[in-house]
Amino acid sequence: MPETASSGTDRDDRPHVAVLANSGLGHVIPLLEFSKRLVVGHGFRVTFLVVTTVDPTPAQDQLLNARGLPHDLHMHGLPAVDTSSIVPEDSRILTRISLVVEASIKSLKATLIELNYPRALVVDVFCTQAFGVASELGIPTYSFFTMSATMLAFSLYLPTLDREVTGELVDLPEPVRVPGCPPVRPEDLLDQAKDRKNEEYRWLLYHFSRLPMAAGIFLNTWEALEPGSLRTLREDSFYRNVPVPPVHAIGPLVHEDGDAEGLRSTDAECLAWLDRQPGESVVLVSLGSGGTLTREQQAEMAWGLELSQQRFLWIVRKPADASASAAFFNVGSDEEDDPTKYLPQGFLEKTREVGMLVPSWAAQVAILSHPSIGAFLSHCGWNSSVESLARGVPMIAWPLYAEQRTNAAMLAEDVDVAIRPSVEEGRKVVGRKEIERVVRAVMRGEEGKRMRRRAREIRDSSVESLSHGGSSDASLAVVCEDWKTKSS
Structure with missing residues (x-):
């Protein structure tokens, strides 16, 4: 304190x-x-x-x-x-x-x-x-x-x-x-x-x-x-x-996350890993300071990222079936936890060359500012939305709680910088095929190019x-x- x-x-x-x-x-x-x-x-x-x-x-x-x-x-x-x-x-x-x-x-x-x-x-x-x-x-x-x-x-x-x-x-x-x-x-x-x-x-x-x-x-x-x-x-x-x-x-x-001396060792490792990736080739997956996925959704997220064959940097935390905001009041308390034990068997081996996992939380603005970041799979909290737009990064909208669904709708429909995955009828989670689709659309598709141009316009207007x-x-x-x- x-x-x-x-x-x-x-x-x-x-x-x-x-x-x-x-x-x-x-x-x-x-x-x-x-x-x-x-x-x-x-x-x-x-x-x-x-x-x-x-x-x-x-x-x-x-x-x-x-x-x-x-x-x-x-x-x-x-x-x-x-x-x-x-x-x-x-x-x-x-x-x-x-x-x-x-x-x-x-x-x-x-x-x-x-x-x-x-x-x-x-x-x-x-x-x-x-x-x-x-x-x-x-x-x-x-x-x-x-x-x-x-x-x-x-x-x-x-x-x-x-x-x-x-x-x-x-x-x-x-x-x-x-x-x-x-x-x-x-x-x-x-x-x-x-x-x-x-x-x-x-x-x-x-x-x-x-x-x-x-x-x-x-x-x-x-x-x-x-x-x-x-x-x-x-x-x-x-x-x-x-x-x-x-x-x-x-x-x-x-x-601003500060200079290199002020970053934690895990943040420095993230940035060093990003330095080795091509420009605009990495999807940052981060659900904010309090957001969590259910066990089923976390598994689908993992396999969807693997199917997309795109590079990713994923801020992983322990899944919680009871609440999407389970980490809101204990941000960072589980950062020593090993995120791999919450992921499907075989996922790490299949994505070892293209993905990086970070436990709990990371220096998000420093990561979004890196030239290797091409998209942000975000919970659409307003801080994260502003950070992404101020850096000209388009989004995959993944709202979880609070006003995030309202933000997601605005960012996708009014501002035109985000894409929202859909949930298949009869299911409670976004399936891996849909995750594959939206990641590919933002990283490789014409829709992604349009959103990236729009995000850059907004970045310039923020400056x-x-x-x-x-x-x-x-x-x-x-x-x-x-x-x-x-x-x-």
């Missing part, structure tokens, strides 16, 4: 902002990158408020204690929460996150006073309990929405949908018509919206209903990636009547958005200037 930092009196002339993330690694990463940008690019001191449990994940520990963090980025660990005393064993992800945040922010008021009332507080989308605390202290509070602009539009529409629809949203006979956005098929709704009787849905509705309380909403996206959704959020009459706070698209925010005067650079600069002009 990060050490509690002082309030940063070493350079008090610099304006001070506090940032609060929840305990999920996929939420910590973009908020940490946002904090770095405030410090390095805009001259702020930032206190990063860390929500922790008594058993933090190794991956989170490594991230928050990494070498080379900016001098004026201070880690401040809120009191660690003992989840066993407050979180029921059968709680789903969002319920657990929300209960941990609820316990953690009991110390927030005292912390913000100790920090001498920062100019602003930026909180994760699932930390909206902090709004009341900051308001009491007169500190303007902003939401950092860790999903896409398309998902933000749905999120702001959900309270209306909740009032107007009876029964389960997933049972609706037609797609959900989100104002100003492409319809969302019921099966592509985010998981937390599919069971209105579960406590997780109530937490989802709670957080999304509170988004209009924010002074502004930051998004890890950029104008050229989601022009329609961003325009809708700003101009559509429904959202103007909510009303939606100012929306600031400031992405891509991508975690432009972050350049001086680009859309994302300008969007963040406006807010920073406002913070700087406020009295301390």
Whole structure:
């Protein structure tokens, strides 16, 4: 767990902002990158408020204690929460996150006073309990929405949908018509919206209903990636009547894995192996920090990769039949585990010359940045999607949980950078032949060439958005200037 930092009196002339993330690694990463940008690019001191449990994940520990963090980025660990005393064993992800945040922010008021009332507080989308605390202290509070602009539009529409629809949203006979956005098929709704009787849905509705309380909403996206959704959020009459706070698209925010000295030995081995492969010849298979496959699906994945005869680098973890998000709260804890014992007999021998296996997790951005990577079989978490697009890599969409199916549909149908495998009727898993088909299509087919061209266009637009005067650079600069002009 990060050490509690002082309030940063070493350079008090610099304006001070506090940032609060929840305990999920996929939420910590973009908020940490946002904090770095405030410090390095805009001259702020930032206190990063860390929500922790008594058993933090190794991956989170490594991230928050990494070498080379900016001098004026201070880690401040809120009191660690003992989840066993407050979180029921059968709680789903969002319920657990929300209960941990609820316990953690009991110390927030005292912390913000100790920090001498920062100019602003930026909180994760699932930390909206902090709004009341900051308001009491007169500190303007902003939401950092860790999903896409398309998902933000749905999120702001959900309270209306909740009032107007009876029964389960997933049972609706037609797609959900989100104002100003492409319809969302019921099966592509985010998981937390599919069971209105579960406590997780109530937490989802709670957080999304509170988004209009924010002074502004930051998004890890950029104008050229989601022009329609961003325009809708700003101009559509429904959202103007909510009303939606100012929306600031400031992405891509991508975690850089550091120089070679900062990489783990397994990451260095990955990159050395990639150095020996031809350009754009390798499929990266990685299902995010929390994603897992069932035993049956993992076997089909293995044989599908073997049948495709394409090079692959596979981040493998222990399969879990009970939950697709089984690794969410213990990322990196099983990295010493031998991944080969979870794979079909004979698979290693057949793929020895073309494949590499890595246990649990890896330096994903460094791998995606390597010229040998030609495609990314991804769970379509928003961080991974942004990382892939910022590197110009097309995707095979393999959504598992949360809002990943919504992202997959958008990436395949609207952005045209991904292909979605289908499940044969009567089966619960994607078969090996279908996996072979989609891998070959992206790596060798005309469809793959088209997606690769489109992914490169988006990569170029992301670079432009972050350049001086680009859309994302300008969007963040406006807010920073406002913070700087406020009295301390």
